[in-house]
Amino acid sequence: MSAIKERRERERAQRHQLIITAARELAEAEGWEAVTTRRLAERVEYSQPVLYSHFSGKDAIVRAVSIDGFGELAAHLGRARSATPEPGQALHAVCRAYLEFATERPALYQAMFVMPTDVKFAHAETPPQLRAAFDEFVSCFRPDNARRELFAEVIWSALHGVAVLSDSGRIPPDTQDERLDFLIARLADTPS
Amino acid sequence: MSAIKERRERERAQRHQLIITAARELAEAEGWEAVTTRRLAERVEYSQPVLYSHFSGKDAIVRAVSIDGFGELAAHLGRARSATPEPGQALHAVCRAYLEFATERPALYQAMFVMPTDVKFAHAETPPQLRAAFDEFVSCFRPDNARRELFAEVIWSALHGVAVLSDSGRIPPDTQDERLDFLIARLADTPS
DNA sequence: GTAGGATGCCTAGCACCGCTAGGATGTCGA
């Protein structure tokens, strides 16, 4: 009956999410190079081909993980912004929260912003979670600022550069705070 | 005799460089995922194990390509800086030249700044080519500026963020100039 | 209650990857 079908779809949806979280946990524990379809299948206690009945391939699994990440990032930035009453300080707080997110969840961050993807920032098919995260930056500027989207984009990019060079060990992480202070002082101080 | 040995070493050095340039050409033509040891060996017309008599592994080949790239980047930035007589405009020119380099040689840029590496920016074992490139940024600030190294590091990071997000298609490349202008206006205007 | 059909899942295998062991081949010096 339909009840049976519903139960099956429910179980299937659960397994779908199980694969995503297992992939994320494995990546956060051992890095994305350790996330192979075999190890992932073993972890969810199914055979390899089951993964392909849920996702078109490994890329699609990474993409699903990243979309979960966008949601969490949006929430994280949102908390930082709303916890800062003074509007002039909001962008400071959001920037700090962003780098915090990147350094504390490096594998998740990699899936979101480093690994090959077809996700776009500003596009009709942009996942709403990503748009929400972006809007946390945009909201830090006055609504009558015609270039607030551009500002947000550049600040995001700059933070990304700092985050990713630090994560890959190319710049020393111990002076990260100084870089952030300088960046904020230069970019975030209430523009036109 | 020693002449024979010399000839052999010369040939060996040529083959060493041949491998590096072949890897780079293949990467620039089809991306790094197309650079496999088999295809590379076929391209240099030797068998696979020959690669391993020159390099400890594929990573080492990528590293060699990236060090060549650092040299070219330093030269490219140096030309931009010395072609700009007015000191206040030097940083503008160097920033533009940097993004130019990144967008015109995306595969090379990836090897230098995105792919996993053990190369550090500011470190005792930093390749001199990389140090030279970094110094092109540093030289744009007055020598009595105590924080010029930090400034250079942050500007580099911000440019890297813009370059890499644009290259991976996450931000649209057609508004790159606007981003650069904003970034330069904010970061490059003669600081303290 | 049972036959028939659809569905779900696993075993086995494909072509490819980075890397290496071991042997054939060719070159050099005594």
Added chain:
DNA sequence: TCGACATCCTAGCGGTGCTAGGCATCCTAC
């Protein structure tokens, strides 16, 4: 000329992402 050495290739290892094909289970319809 012959032994020692260096050079280089064939073949193969264990891994990768992904898929074809068959088996078993479950639901449906008679």
